[in-house]
Amino acid sequence: MEKKHTCVGLAIELVKQWRRLDKGFKGLGRALSIYSCEEKVENGGEYVNKAEPELVEGAEKEHVMAGIHIEVDGRAGVLLADPGYHVPRVLTVMEDGAYPHTGWFTQSDEPHSRKEYHYAFNSHHHGYVEWRERDTRGPLVVSQTSLIYVARPYLTGVNVTERRNLVYNFKSLLSRDQKGHVTAGIYFPVGARGKDAQFTLFLDDGTSKHKTKFKFSAFLRRDEVPEAIEDQIEQCNKQMNYKYGNLLDTICRAARVMTDDSFIQQLLEINDDIAAVSL
Incomplete structure (x- = not known):
């Protein structure tokens, strides 16, 4: 973890850096968390209906990101930061999808490929945020959805995600x-x-x-x-x-x-x- 080359190491380092802000924003350090992510989920409805990630058979949890729950004028949401995928912004995901919700944005725009990301709470289970990716290559558009579990902190990132990514x-x-x-x-x-x-x-x-x-x-x-x-x-x-x-x-x-x-x-x-x- 020392060289912070993986999503786990980068997320841990980001949380450490953010916790320095606790002097000016009391309680921030305790509220910060690392959240787990299941990439390329084929059947999102079946996955979220299991209620808790540990009940999902065969979950890989191959990715993590950092975040914190927020409330804006009584409206719930979460801030997410994904240094592992090098997303160059802090994402604001509101449960009602209203301002200051981030919405669709372009993650990368290359001559051969344009990738767009979107994050929103799952309509059936607000413990999950859906991360949608749209990859446009000429006339071909490939889409996929990943699920970020934000209901509870992810405590086994090193033991599970890091080990999974080693192989x-x-x-x-x-x-x-x-x-x-x-x-x-x-x-x-x-x-x-x-x-x-x-x-x-x-x-x-x-x-x-x-x-x-x-x-x-x-x-x-x-x-x-x-x-x-x-x-x-x-x-x-x-x-x-x-x-x-x-x-x-x-x-x-x-x-x-x-x-x-x-x-x-x-x-x-x-x-x-x-x-x-x-x-």
Whole structure:
């Protein structure tokens, strides 16, 4: 948790920072909570009718966010902050959907994809907030709904969500600007074997964006990485505000892990088992 690379670590750190405001806003620190989120829920009605999350068979709870319950002129609501998904605003979700309810907003707008988010209390169970995502890619619009449980604090984020994400079969290490846009980083699927395993290096130099794929096998020995590639990695490293050589060291360590076929197979089997249980 120390480096705060996951949604759990980021949410815990955000709550810690917010609690400093308790000196000026008494009681704020005690009211802050971390809330659990079930992503991509297929049957929201069946899920919320279970009343409590622990009654839902196969719940993964793979995401968390920070928040606090509020009341505006007698009207109930909740403020949510999602640093894990790099949402660049604090979301106001009112039970009646009236001002200052956030409503639909654009999370990202790229040439190939526009993502829009919307948060609202579930009409059948106000213990849940529905997080709707609308992804528009040309004529194709893909929608999904996730459920955030705000009735009670989530106390097992490290024990459940963090552990679940350790074996997730897609890894990323990204740097973003204040609006949540990716500026630099790497990402890769876990599953390809040996020489086929590769990662994507992403770099935004301010005028153009660059994506380059590299084989992990080229990074098994740090002293054998070509200078031109090392320079490109270091450019990304600077944009991520890392100390010199940090990103290259991370990639080399990941390369050695990716060559351990037995470990990778176990990781994928655990991830598949969790996915199967959650169906």
